[in-house]
Amino acid sequence: MSRQFTPKIVTANALIEGDVVYFTADDRWSRRHAEAELIEDEAHAQLRLIRAVRQQDVIVGAYLADAMAGPDGPEPIHFRESFRTLGPSNYAHGKQESTHV
Amino acid sequence: MYEYADFDAAFVRRRNAQFRAQVERRIDGSLTEDEFRPLRLMNGLYLQLHAYMLRVAVPYGTLSAAQMRQLALIADRWDKGYGHFTTRQNIQYNWPRLTDVPDILEALAEVRMHSIQTSGNTIRNVTADHFAGAAADEIEDPRPTAELIRQWSTDHPEFQFLPRKFKIAVTGSPNDRVVTKGNDIGLRIVRGGAGQTGYEVIVGGGLGRTPMVGQVIRPFLKRDDLLPYLEAIVSTYNLMGRRDNKFKARIKITVFENGMEAFRDAVEARFAQTRKDFSGVSSRKIAEIARHFALPEFRTDSVAAYDAARRSDPVFRSWCDTNLAAHRAPGHAIVTVSLKAHGKTPGDATSAQMRVLADLAERFGHGELRISHEQNVVLPHVHKSDLPALHAALKQAALATANIGLASDIIACPGMDYCTLATARSIPVAQGLATHFNALGLEREIGQLKIKISGCINACGHHHIGHIGILGLDRAGVENYQITLGGDHSENLVIGDRAGPGFAYDEIIPAIERLLRAYLALRMSGDEPFIDAYRRLGAAPFKAALYPAEAERDAA
Known part of the structure; x- marks a missing residue:
């Protein structure tokens, strides 16, 4: 029996400002984790990653990260990915800023 | 102060022009990220967790007032109004946009600074004693x-x-x-x-x-x-x-x-x-x-005003006791300005603070500033009669923290708040420790102590050589902090020993408190610093304080 696949999202950084972005089901890059496509199938995850990596004109460093379904959309599992959804803990910068896109 | 030769200046300008073109080619698709990455790294531009980071060299840790002002200007114009001074005497900007970096490099070139060889497999920025000269x-x-x-x-x-x-x-x-x-x-x-x-x-x-x-x-x-x-x-x-x-x-x-x-x-x-x-x-x-490094002409004025202020102002005296070091010239002192205000991020300075430091360097310190590997700013040449006025001005800018060499003068790397390599956060641990010991009122009592924190094994926070080192790791998806004891950063460099199993994020501050309370109980007198007590007694009593349950079991 194969081990169970942990669902994934595709994430990267935006090319110009470096902000964390997430690949949506309709091929957009969202700034919000909850809008990411939650990928439940391993083969599909690889295909989505390939598609994402091709978009070099808007993003840098796409990779697959573990995620789980939540009431408002996918949620991160690992603390590193949780930090990426917010920004640093010492200042309310990055996604914590009210002016953040 | 050293001014780059025209040859250097021309080289930096040429390199900046190249980089500007490389950024344009990355954005228009002529360069892939794989091609562009080594080029940006050669110019000190990293991609971190939340944004790009530009690492600017402060060669041998020496800055002029004009350079410090330019660093402040860059922080305001292209970043978020602050900069982070590092353990290699560099300054890092945490939020530049890729498209702005060529302009930032131009602004640096105006004051003969650059980011060249602050990354990559090259000879990096050469560091030197921050008290040099x-x-x-x-x-x-x-x-x-x-x-x-x-x-x-x-x-x-x-x-x-x-x-x-x-x-x-x-x-x-x-x-x-x-x-x-x-x-x-x-x-x-x-x-x-x-x-x-x-x-x-x-x-x-x-x-x-x-x-x-x-x-x-x-x-x-x-x-x-x-x-x-x-x-x-x-x-x-x-x-x-x-x-x-x-x-x-x-x-x-x-x-x-x-x-x-x-x-x-x-x-x-x-x-x-x-x-x-x-x-x-x-x-x-x-x-x-x-x-170019000729020393300024040192004054021979009276230091009576300094002596009087020491007698009358306990806050000033306390600051002098921790933040001054012996100067070669009579009547002078080396002033370390702490970037470790309790609860703040070690090594961070706001643009306003940078400008105050530049102004004060000009008023009282022959226009010279230094960055220490311990993430503080140094005014190397201050006449003692100017210290009361300098201290008053630093207080206004929240820069008069009297903690150099104490428990809250912590080296901390950016950790997982910024760094892609990090396995755990460092900054909030440093903030928490500083705030905690300040609230307990124990910092002065504890005395000389080097706490150094890294958020991964690459050890930018020098944890191995802290009297107390803290290393943040990822243990099965949870932040975990290992403690090393007995390290020494001095000419007698010693790599500290791992004390035992790590502590969870919410356990690390209580663990350090147990350790330091044990030290207070065990030291021979108030004159015996933590590291001396550790060397005299060995690790056992300190491990017992860190792991009380194990100590109890062993004793049973």
Whole structure:
């Protein structure tokens, strides 16, 4: 029996400002984790990653990260990915800023 | 103060123009990220967790007031109004946009600064004692040597693709404040038998995942042999160093695997050649450069105002007791301005604080500033009669924290709040410790203590050489903090010993409190610092304090 696949999202950084972005089901890059496509199938995850990596004109460093379904959309599992959804803990910068896109 | 030669200035401008074009080609798709990445790294531009980060070199930790003001301007115009000073005497901007970086580099070039070789497998920014030129214990100012090394290593055609990054540090004092034995090459200016100055050359030190104490490869190197000998070491490493495994590529591993004797023989063989090529260059160049580092004219005024303020103002006295160091000139002091206000991020300065520091350097300190590897700012030459006014002005800018050398004067790397390599956060641990011991009112009681925190095994936060080191790791998806004890950052570099199993994020501050309360109970007197008590008693009583349940079980 194969081990169970942990669902994934595709994430990267935006090319110009470096902000964390997430690949949506309709091929957009969202700034919000909850809008990411939650990928439940391993083969599909690889295909989505390939598609994402091709978009070099808007993003840098796409990779697959573990995620789980939540009431408002996918949620991160690992603390590193949780930090990426917010920004640093010492200042309310990055996604914590009210002016953040 | 040293001004780059026109040659350097032209080089930096040319490099900036190249980088501007490279950024344009990345954005229009002519360059892939794989192609662009090494180019941006050559110019100090990293991509971190939430944004790009630009690392700017502060060569040998020396800044003019004008340069500090420009750093403030950059923080305001292109970043979020602050900068982070690092353990390699650099400043990092955490939020630049890719498209703004060429303009930032231009702004740096206006004050003869740059980001070249602050990343990549090259010779990095050369660090030097932050008290250089001022310290009472100094044999000779290390900065002319460091500047010569900067000139030699910048864009050195043979050393742009070394097996791994390469760090050099120089001290001119027997009291090592620049961790020479923790660098790839450490240089200590020493006096030879005939009274002439030369270098003790140390090689193969480093922290990171395999911490090693550097070893002396040459007890005394003549000044004129400096560049040919450095050339010999680095070119020997360039050939002998491993390129098959990134984790075994630093020179410390080269020296360790081949043995010092074999490595030294190879260096000496190469030196026989390089010596001919460089004949007579080092002394002449250092003498030329040294003219730019001529000391200011020191005043001989009375220090009565200082003595009076010490008597009448306990806050001032307390600050003097921790934040001043002995200056070579009578009536003067070296002032360390703490960037470790309790609860703030170690090493961060706002643009407003940078401007205040620049102004105060001009008013009271001959326009000179230093960045220390301990992430503080130094005003190296202040007459004592100016200290009361200086202190008052620092207070206004929230820069008068009196904690240098105490528990809250913590080195902390950016950790997982910024860094992609990090495995856990460092900054909130540092903030929490500083706030906690301040609230307990124990900081003065505890006295001299070096706490150093890294958010991964690469050890940018120097945790191995802290009296108390804290290493943040990822243990099964949870932040976990390992404690090392007994490290020493000085000329007697010691790698600390791991105390035992790690602590969860919410357990680490209580654990350090238990450790320090045990120290307070165990020390012979208030004059015995933590590290001395640790050396006298060994690790056992401190481990018992850290792991009370285990200690109880063992006792049963």
